[in-house]
Amino acid sequence: MAAVKQTVEHVASLEADKYKHGFVTDIAQDFAEKGLNTDTVRFISAKKNEPQWMLDWRLAAFERWLELEEPKWAKLNFPRIDYQDLYYYAAPSTKEGPLSLDEVDPELLATYAKLGIPLREQEVLAGVKGAPRYAVDAVFDSVSVVTTFKKELAEAGVIFCSMSEAVREHPELVRQYLGTVVPTSDNYFACLNAAVFSDGSFVYVPPGVRCPMELSTYFRINAENTGQFERTLIIADKGAYVSYLEGCTAPMRDENQLHAAVVELVLLDDAEIKYSTVQNWYPGDADGKGGIYNFVTKRADCRGDRSKVSWTQVETGSAITWKYPSCVLRGEDSVGEFYSIAVTNGRQQADTGTKMIHLGKGSRSRIIAKGISAGRSSSTYRGLVSAHQKASGARNFTQCDSLLIGKHCSAHTVPYIEAKTASAKFEHEATTTRLSEDQLFYAMQRGLGQEEAVQLLVNGFVREVLQELPMEFAVEAQKLVAISLEGSVG
Amino acid sequence: MLSIKDLHVSIGEKEIIKGLSLDVPAGEVHAIMGPNGAGKSTLSYTLAGRSGYAVTEGSATLNGEDLLGLDPSERAAKGVFLSFQYPLEIPGVPTLTFIRAALNAQRKTRGEPECTAPQFLKLAREAAAKLKMDFDMLKRPLNVGFSGGEKKRMEILQMAILQPSFLILDETDSGLDIDALKIVSEGVNAMRAPDRAMLVITHYQRLLDYIKPDRVHVLAGGRIVASGGPELALELEAKGYDQYAKAAA
Numbered sequence: 001m002a003a004v005k006q007t008v009e010h011v012a013s014l015e016a017d018k019y020k021h022g023f024v025t026d027i028a029q030d031f032a033e034k035g036l037n038t039d040t041v042r043f044i045s046a047k048k049n050e051p052q053w054m055l056d057w058r059l060a061a062f063e064r065w066l067e068l069e070e071p072k073w074a075k076l077n078f079p080r081i082d083y084q085d086l087y088y089y090a091a092p093s094t095k096e097g098p099l100s101l102d103e104v105d106p107e108l109l110a111t112y113a114k115l116g117i118p119l120r121e122q123e124v125l126a127g128v129k130g131a132p133r134y135a136v137d138a139v140f141d142s143v144s145v146v147t148t149f150k151k152e153l154a155e156a157g158v159i160f161c162s163m164s165e166a167v168r169e170h171p172e173l174v175r176q177y178l179g180t181v182v183p184t185s186d187n188y189f190a191c192l193n194a195a196v197f198s199d200g201s202f203v204y205v206p207p208g209v210r211c212p213m214e215l216s217t218y219f220r221i222n223a224e225n226t227g228q229f230e231r232t233l234i235i236a237d238k239g240a241y242v243s244y245l246e247g248c249t250a251p252m253r254d255e256n257q258l259h260a261a262v263v264e265l266v267l268l269d270d271a272e273i274k275y276s277t278v279q280n281w282y283p284g285d286a287d288g289k290g291g292i293y294n295f296v297t298k299r300a301d302c303r304g305d306r307s308k309v310s311w312t313q314v315e316t317g318s319a320i321t322w323k324y325p326s327c328v329l330r331g332e333d334s335v336g337e338f339y340s341i342a343v344t345n346g347r348q349q350a351d352t353g354t355k356m357i358h359l360g361k362g363s364r365s366r367i368i369a370k371g372i373s374a375g376r377s378s379s380t381y382r383g384l385v386s387a388h389q390k391a392s393g394a395r396n397f398t399q400c401d402s403l404l405i406g407k408h409c410s411a412h413t414v415p416y417i418e419a420k421t422a423s424a425k426f427e428h429e430a431t432t433t434r435l436s437e438d439q440l441f442y443a444m445q446r447g448l449g450q451e452e453a454v455q456l457l458v459n460g461f462v463r464e465v466l467q468e469l470p471m472e473f474a475v476e477a478q479k480l481v482a483i484s485l486e487g488s489v490g
Numbered sequence: 491m492l493s494i495k496d497l498h499v500s501i502g503e504k505e506i507i508k509g510l511s512l513d514v515p516a517g518e519v520h521a522i523m524g525p526n527g528a529g530k531s532t533l534s535y536t537l538a539g540r541s542g543y544a545v546t547e548g549s550a551t552l553n554g555e556d557l558l559g560l561d562p563s564e565r566a567a568k569g570v571f572l573s574f575q576y577p578l579e580i581p582g583v584p585t586l587t588f589i590r591a592a593l594n595a596q597r598k599t600r601g602e603p604e605c606t607a608p609q610f611l612k613l614a615r616e617a618a619a620k621l622k623m624d625f626d627m628l629k630r631p632l633n634v635g636f637s638g639g640e641k642k643r644m645e646i647l648q649m650a651i652l653q654p655s656f657l658i659l660d661e662t663d664s665g666l667d668i669d670a671l672k673i674v675s676e677g678v679n680a681m682r683a684p685d686r687a688m689l690v691i692t693h694y695q696r697l698l699d700y701i702k703p704d705r706v707h708v709l710a711g712g713r714i715v716a717s718g719g720p721e722l723a724l725e726l727e728a729k730g731y732d733q734y735a736k737a738a739a
Contacts, residue, residue: 441540445538445562445574449563456580
């Protein structure tokens, strides 16, 4: 039980300062002027030296956005966002583009060191013998500051770079795939993102290539009153495989910060993508002041036959979460999976889930969603499983479990199921339980302290999902869940 | 070893234990027998420190140290083990993980070094073999989907690994068939030691054929109303609890 012990020690060490990523980096930054209009869009595009087609795409999205309305259907309650009172671009004042590490501001390097993100390749190599290596793209507010292991990846034919760089260096790939999974007009937030997205990661894995290491992007929001709008595009060509991780943190600020990201995954025949998220944006304080508003559109398009995508998410942060990583199962015998742990505490509100859209014959999907609510928080699972009439033999298994800790939180499950073919087989199981006093007493009678007993029971509840995460992320995620629930019983 | 003096326990407004005194010296096994509602389970939960059981008067000490001011995990570290009448299911937590976490938590509280994974596996294998349990069962989540008998056996297994000094067996025979009862009793008897004591709580005399008590106490109406040797259990079996229930009322 090394992990539990570690978790408990970690929790103990954090007693005074619960959200450890809450510091602010003091660094010179360039901002776009506050507010949003076509000039803002032009400014961002110009900052990135984008070609005309990209600017046109953004402007078209902006025009469309003006006609859209913020969605209201989610079980979320928050004050109106004033989109004119935000900065849409903030970047450390350095020259544009990917830098060598020597050129990166030492303050920035210190920030990532503090967050435990290895930006120096030798730091990764210098780790424990046999430890898996992973390449990192570090996004600080609106721009990517550094991407590691690019050379080694290039030797395998894998392109891993910032989105801005991809637009310049690989326009043919970007033009072919950008916006084909999440169209600009898909929804209000995705449309806003298309107009003002500033950076994000781009991955292309060529046919038959198994990406030689885990890829990861680390998002950090630092600047005040700033929205982060990153856009990630991952393409796994025929028979390719890639595992991708993303992590997110932000400083503790009294104002709410807006995060509206778009992630598009494209899978051709026999391709496989494993996409893992550990989201730990600042959740706001116990009274609900501050925190990130997280409105994210993530979608995978399994275009190819026998392609497989797996979303795994651990959501512990953000004041508001609105997020439904989805799978369009277009290819025959394609497979979609969604594993989720959503933890809410304090006044956090999460409305999250997935969509499995079965279009291809024999497509299969699996949903395991675990919600844990504590404090005065609210957690909603919202999911859609649908089968098109051509999707004969489509199968889905869904399991939604909610665990309530304390008396003032709530959990809701809203599943939508639509089958247009009689041969589809969909199963749905849902449970809601309260962390039982009896179980706690039993564990304590055997010698476990109260916090440790809660840890053990919660870890048991989420184990199925934690097992889906890459090892080092699973440990991190377990700690996060521990910290998020600290002091929730007693 | 265990010394209880004039103990009064209430659940909510209702007093359940009304002035109970009991001494269990080291090396002895004492049985507590009594009719339903006599306060048997209340006594075991109170000794283990379950919340909701308010001690309004009296004391309980283990080796001269106060128990009642400690939380359940601290009592466990002092050596108190309660074998539950209805062991709880712990979904998602493998049995081995659970027991090792418990063992190391106790050791930590006592300031002892941790039990390493290889040491622990050795302990667990030996204990499982003695109780004729399939070791693979210990890889499954604790008690989830286990039969009543398997759960009871799992309690004895935890006892064998944790090596507590004071054992409380709460209706351990309930739900056991005769074969399981034998195996469980052998497991309990193997724990008998000069520096260890046991309190066996049971409604029926049957269990005491297998776990021979040194003393038998009759609990009725929240008090010990009679004490004697093993022959008292046989007498109860023949005559029933009626006489004591009347005396208590």
